[in-house]
Each structure stands twice: as structure tokens, then as C-alpha cells.
Amino acid sequence: MGPAVEGRAVDKVAQRRSELAAAALETLAELGYARTGLRDIAARSEFSHGVLHYYFRDKVELITHCVREYKARCATRYDEAVATARTAEELVAGFLREQTATLTGEPQMHRLWYDLRNQSMFEPAFRADVAEIDLLLERMVWRVVSRYAELSGTRPRASSAAFYAVLDGLFQQALLRQLAGDPQAAPSLRAAVQEVLPQLVH
């Protein structure tokens, strides 16, 4: 029979799945989707490669599960800045601080996100999850933008989707430069955001 589908053991199984998913995320972030094998993932965990098929049907289900766990962490990154800022300038400062921190602090996690989002352009199995996360991120950006407009007594001049696409484009270019070793990546991103954002909210 399969893993303990009934009884209290369910959460034990869920925990193991999380554990393996974490190892998978770590591996994917380091190697990228194209170069990550199940044995690489198992090597980052404390188990052997066979166990992956005990907790996941196949590779797609494993990666899908990874992505689902990843989303939960991402989509609240700027919420504290939104909640505590008392002026528009404070909000922008908080947003930029957080954005810069993630750019320089965990660039690998972000290149993984872009990698997986790209894979969804080729692999339909990833599309639903990717679209869901993208929507979560869009809403997160929108919370920042609409609060910014509120604090500065103005209105957003573009749709939620447009704001997300714009900021994501800026971040992606910065990430490319950051990973190429350009020390100006973070400052340039800050400058670009401060340049662009106020013009789209006035």
C-alpha cells in the first residue's frame, strides 16, 4: 500500500514531503531546472534517491509541490512595509529596501522562479501553478502601489497587471546584472524604480 493515507501519520508524511521539497528547491536554485536530477535533490537531503518516488508520483509532481510551497513565502514580502509606512516616501523606501535585500541576498531563489516560469511556456503541466503564483505576486505589488497612491493622495495610472509587469521587468534586468557580477545592479534598480514609479502614480 502507499504511504499512510489515514490516521495521524498524514502530517508526518506531509512533513517529509516538505523536507524533500526544500531540498529540491535548494538544488533547483543552484543548478537550474535543466541541470537538476532527482539524485542531485536526494543528495541535498538526508535520504537516497529512491525515496522521492515514495512521496511523489514523479518528477513533475515533486517540482509542482516545490513551487506551491515557494509561493507561500514570496507573496507577503512587502506587506510589513505597506502596513507600517506613514508617508509615501517611507513606503517607497521600505519597498526599495526589501527589494534590494532580496536582489542581493537571495538572487538564486529568484532566478529559479524565472526559470520555472519560463518552463511553463514549454511545459503545460506547470502553467496553472505558475499562473497562480504570478497572480499572487501581482496582488502583492498592487497592495504596495495602491497604498502608495493613497498616501500621496493620487491615483495609480495603470492596471494592476501593468504595474506588476513593469516592476517585474525592472527586477529581472537587475537580477541579470547582479548575477553577472555587476555591483551597480542594485543601485540602478533603485534609481529606475524611483524614476518610473512616481510617473505612473500621480
Add this chain to the structure above:
Amino acid sequence: MGPAVEGRAVDKVAQRRSELAAAALETLAELGYARTGLRDIAARSEFSHGVLHYYFRDKVELITHCVREYKARCATRYDEAVATARTAEELVAGFLREQTATLTGEPQMHRLWYDLRNQSMFEPAFRADVAEIDLLLERMVWRVVSRYAELSGTRPRASSAAFYAVLDGLFQQALLRQLAGDPQAAPSLRAAVQEVLPQLVH
């Protein structure tokens, strides 16, 4: 010895390399980097897989050569619209027409570009070429934007890099939706560009 490095045969070799590079591009666009093997590429050409190592040292050189040929086609896409437009509105219309046409007409080629650009985040061997193409595209966008400003008697309100990142972000989101089968992808992109651009040039 290797292929005819001397004499007139050089262009024959270059032509063959182009032929194989075209097959490689076609394959990569269809399958994505992660799923493309040399045998898949050879199957799209009229040759067998062994010949690839006769014209290219290894897989990296082949793909690098592909990307280099790809760039030549990309970076002049909007130049005609820039040259012929007599008003700002005409220019935007021409730009949007061209952008929509490539979004719906060759989405596979574009997902390939994003795929390869993403690979450069993991694989340093691709970084130089990707950065070079990105710069070419940035300049192409800048030609459009600065001409637009000129025609409308205004000034661009952000850097060349920022404009490129913004428009690229909008296009990438549209491409994701297009490939997911969303019929609103193209209209939404047009709307977003018309919304955002004038505010960054005024």
C-alpha cells in the same frame, strides 16, 4: 584536419553552419533548452547527428552560434516604423502593430529568447552573448522611445535601460498569457503599452 579553414570553401562552411544553426533554433524554440538534444536538432536538418561535431566544437558553441544569428534578425524589427512614422501616434501604432504581430505570430521564438536569457543566469558561458543581444534590444527600444519623444515634442523621463526593462516586462507577461491560450493577451498588451508609455514620455 578540420573543415576548410583556407581557400574559398570558407563560405561554404559558413553556410552549412548557418543551416545547422537554423535547425537548432527551430528545435530549441519548439522544445526548450532543457529538452533539446543534438539528435533532435539533426533530425530537423537533412543531416545526421554526427555532423554537428564536424561544424561545431561542442553543444555550447552550437547554441552560442544560434543565438548570435538570432540577434541579427531581432534588433531591427521596429526600425521601419521609426523611419516612416510622421507623427507620435503613427509611431506608436506602428510599434504596437509590429509588437502584436510578433507576439501572436512567432511566440515560440520569443519564449526561446527568454529561455536562453534565463540559462545565462546559471550558465556563465552564455552570459556575454546574452548581454550583447540585450544591449542591442535596449538600443532598438531606445530608438523608438527617443523618436517618439521627438515627434511629440517631449522628453523621455527614464533611462534607456529602464524603458527596455519596462517594455520587456510587459511583453513577457503578454507572452505568458499568449502561450497559455489567452486570446486577450495581445489586446491587453496594446492597452498596457498605450497606458504606460505616454506617462514615461511627456
Add this chain to the structure above:
DNA sequence: CCCGTCTCTGGACGACCGTCAAGACTTTCC
């Protein structure tokens, strides 16, 4: 204590990967 269930290991499978080399075929030149 034994037995059934859950968990995990480690090896084996067929397929596919990039690479290479031996040789067949074609072209060129003396």
C-alpha cells in the same frame, strides 16, 4: 515475541545524453 505495516535503501532497467572515431562517399587537384 512475532507479524504486518510503514519507511527507506540501493541496485537495476531502458532510454537518452554529448562526444568521438572509423570508414564510406564526394570533390578537388596533379
Add this chain to the structure above:
DNA sequence: GGAAAGTCTTGACGGTCGTCCAGAGACGGG
């Protein structure tokens, strides 16, 4: 026409991939 150079095919190599499975070990209830 024969030799040399250029071009392409074919098959093999070591390796890695996702997947599967037989069985060892751990664990808990009778």
C-alpha cells in the same frame, strides 16, 4: 586515373536520466 582533402554516416563509448522494485530495517499492536 589516382591520391589527397573534404564531407558526412554510422555505431559505439561512458555517463546520467527518470523510474521501478526487491528487500532490509524500523515500528507498533496483538
